[in-house]
Amino acid sequence: MVPSLMRYPGDLFADFDELQRQMDRLFGASGLNSSIRAVQRGSFPAVNVGTTPDAIEIYAFAPGIDAA
Secondary structure, three states: OOOHOOOOOOOOOOHHHHHHHHHHOOOOOOOOOHHHHHHOOOOOOOEEEEEHHHHHHHEEEEEOOOOO
């Protein structure tokens, strides 16, 4: 773990999760957890993201989809 982050106790995302719960209550969410971390593993295609001096490159591994 990055040493500069070691001084923070607990979950770094706990405050963001609480903010999301409050926003869900404010806007009347359905009660389902809408966090991206709540979805089942494998629900999204695997991706590789990289950069070059001229571009950001994203490679998604999605079987059955034509790259053209």
